[in-house]
Amino acid sequence: MVAVHESCSGDFALKYRESLGMWKSLFKLIGFVIVYAVLLMQSSAEGDSTPFAAPAAPGIFYLFQPDGSKISVCARGDDRFSWMETTEGYSIEKATDGLWYYVSDGSGLPGPVPENKRNGFVLTNVQAHLPPPKTLTKHIRPPALLVAPKGGEN
Numbered sequence: 001m002v003a004v005h006e007s008c009s010g011d012f013a014l015k016y017r018e019s020l021g022m023w024k025s026l027f028k029l030i031g032f033v034i035v036y037a038v039l040l041m042q043s044s045a046e047g048d049s050t051p052f053a054a055p056a057a058p059g060i061f062y063l064f065q066p067d068g069s070k071i072s073v074c075a076r077g078d079d080r081f082s083w084m085e086t087t088e089g090y091s092i093e094k095a096t097d098g099l100w101y102y103v104s105d106g107s108g109l110p111g112p113v114p115e116n117k118r119n120g121f122v123l124t125n126v127q128a129h130l131p132p133p134k135t136l137t138k139h140i141r142p143p144a145l146l147v148a149p150k151g152g153e154n
Contacts, residue, residue: 053078055123060087066098069129081142083121089138092128093121100128 056075063071063084072087081144083103085091091103101123126133 012015012052024063053080063092063100063128065127065129067102069127071100071128076139077141083142085139086132088132090121090128091121091133091138095123102126102128102132102136105137105140128135 054080055078059074061073061075063073065095067073071092073089073092076083076085083091084093092100093103103121104124119138121140124133124136
C-alpha cells in the first residue's frame with residue numbers, strides 16, 4: 001500500500017484555487033487603489049481638492065424677477081463651472097440690479113448694452129422673462145479664464 005501525503009490529496013487543489021482567487025481579487029483592489037491615488041494626486045497638483053466634479057442638477061427650475069415674473073431655466077455645467085439657461089437654450093445671468101438678463105457674445109445686440117459684466121458674461125438690455133432678441137446666440141458659456149476656482153482666491 002502506498003501512503004499519500006495530505007498535500008497530494010484533492011483538498012490541496014481546492015485550497016490552491018481558492019488561494020489563487022483571493023490573490024487575483026487582492027491585485028484588482030490594489031490596481032483600483034493605485035489608479036484612484038494617481039487621479040487624486042493629479043487633481044491636487046492642479047489645485048482642486050477632489051478629482052471629479054458633480055454635474056449640474058438636471059431638470060427645470062424657476063427663477064423670479066423682483067416684479068414676480070417667472071423664468072423657466074436649466075442649470076448647466078458642474079460644481080466648478082456653471083451657468084443658467086432658459087428652457088429655450090439662452091444663457092442668462094443675474095445683474096447687480098437684481099434682475100435676470102439674457103447673455104450675449106457681444107455681437108449683433110439690439111440697442112445699447114448696459115455697462116454690466118458679471119461672471120465674464122456680457123449682459124444684454126433685455127430682461128430674461130421677456131422674449132429673447134432674434135439675433136441672440138444660444139448656449140453661451142462663461143469664458144473659462146474668468147471663472148475663479150472654487151475654494152480658491154481670484
